[in-house]
Amino acid sequence: MTDLLDLPQGSVVALQVPGSTAYVEVVLALLGRGVVPAPLDPRLTAAETAGILEDLEPVAHVTDPADVDDLAERVAGEPRRTPLARPMHMTSGTTGRPKGVWSGVLTEEQGRALVEEERDLWGFRSDDVNLVVSPLHHSAPLRFAMGTVLAGGRLVVPGPFDVARLTHAIESEHPTTAFVVPTHLARLFAHWDEVGTPDLSSFRLLAHAGAACPQPVKERLLETFPPGTTWEFYGSTEGQLTACPGEEWRERPGTVGRARPGRSITVAEDRTIWCVVPEHARFTYYREPAKTAEAWRETPDGPAFTVGDHGRIDDDGYLYLDGRREDLVISGGVNVYPAEVEDVLSAVPGVLQVAVFGREDPDWGQRVCAAYVGEADPADLAARARERLSPAKRPKEYHRLDDLPHTPTGKVQRLLLPDLVEPDPA
Structure with missing residues (x-):
């Protein structure tokens, strides 16, 4: 196999293996060298994989978990490096063929800013235990896992989503943080109705995103987890826009919060949501200049992007979503x-x-x-x-x-x- 730790900066490596602690270590090692991992779903069909690889043309395609384990052993104990890239995640493909979200190679300053803004927002720290609920080839769970490891914390990766397995992990590992999607919450709550709710007092942060959270599920979430621990955020594979503590949602049901620090959000006359992001958070669609041009526009505050979502902003700056233009x-x-x-x-x-x-x-x-x-x-x-x-x-x-x-x-x-x-x- 190509030595992934000795590739030129800007090289793309497709990682198509199940998530693990070793997986996160390898992703961080590559990013610290300016090599861009492209996390892919191991469950993709051969035809789906072939189409993505044709678009990405990676220098390597890793499909054997043993190769990831070997790489993780090689980098074990080496000093943490500042990420010089972001993983190139594929868009979800709900409105067409998946596209690679490409940020290129970052400067040292941009890499530090990338790590620091996540740490400032979510408070990652050395005593954190991050429970990985969603597959690590998705952007949000990988981002939370990397933030935890970079802060010196520990990961718990139970494997594919299973309510009994996750409940056992909560009881035995006492996680402090987790990222979930609303479907996870609904299924966990249904399971806990049958077997009892585990002790959740170890949690300091339970974040959810990915889809609209039904109001009954949201209310149950706020009632079940410790006060001050639940957050919702709005974003996409392309970028993160808002963050909203549960207490603010109670005051404004339906909101996904205000713009994250360093960002500004506007809604156009047709209700399309546009967001200005810091330089280190900008992107293009990999080898898709026409689609990239459609996603960006110049504003007085700098370049702003959209993924086509519609919404509205109230007088206090809180964003409410209407859905995608395609919907x-x-x-x-x-x-x-x-x-x-x-x-x-x-x-x-x-x-x-x-x-x-x-x-x-x-x-x-x-x-x-x-x-x-x-x-x-x-x-x-x-x-x-x-x-x-x-x-x-x-x-x-x-x-x-x-x-x-x-x-x-x-x-x-x-x-x-x-x-x-x-x-x-x-």
Whole structure:
């Protein structure tokens, strides 16, 4: 195998192995040398992998966990180096073929700023024990794991998500931090209803992101974990925009918080969210200049990027999300934002998850539809919609499913829903 520790700066290495403590050590060692790891999902099909590798053309493609273990042993004990790169994560692919998010090689100053802003925000410290819940080939869990290790803390990597295994890890390892997506929380809470809630007093930080958190799940989170420990943040593979303590969410239900330090957020007339980020947090789409140009624009405060999400900002600077531009349903000329409708329907007792989507309609262009998981009666959802939503926003169809289609990062794949449900008779 190519010696990954002796590659030129800017080289791309595809890592397609399960997450582990050794995995994080190797990623940090590569970043300290200015080599760019591209974490890939080990569960990708051969065809999916081939397409990504064709785009990235990495100098090496690591698929054997033993190679990662060997590399971790080689770098064990060496002094920590300032990261001179960011991992090149692939976008989730919910709106097209995955794209590599490329930041190139950083200067020493930019690398230090990258580490320090994460440490300042999340308070990583040497006595932290980070429980890794999500796969480490995703950006948020890897970022939390790297921040912990760079601060001198310890990782606990139980393996693929399993509620019993995670509960045991909480009881035995006493983690102080974790990152989760809302689906993890819903499944953990359901398990704890059966077996009892473990002692959570060791936690100082439980952060969630990746998808909208249903209000009942959010309320349960705040009631279950120690006061002051829960945070939500909004961002994407491309960059991080906001952070919101649970206490601020209680005062403004539905918000994802205000801009993180060093960033500013604006909402355009079409409700598209734009964010100015520090120089070390800027990116391009790897070998995709046209898509990169679409994502960035110049502002008086500097270059700003968007991933196409829509939202609004209140007078105090708190951001509220409406959803992605691709998710927008236009019914009878009225713009219907799925997030607004989902927020209303998620409060119905018996609704565990809900997703709103559009279906073609000969009269209205699109009609609003809802798919949900849970035991609630569709009539109860319809009654809630009549009470809280104007007619154009009320779903015309309600479909109960065993589960909703999600990306590995927890985002609902709304574009798949029309093919998963039978249309109601006209």
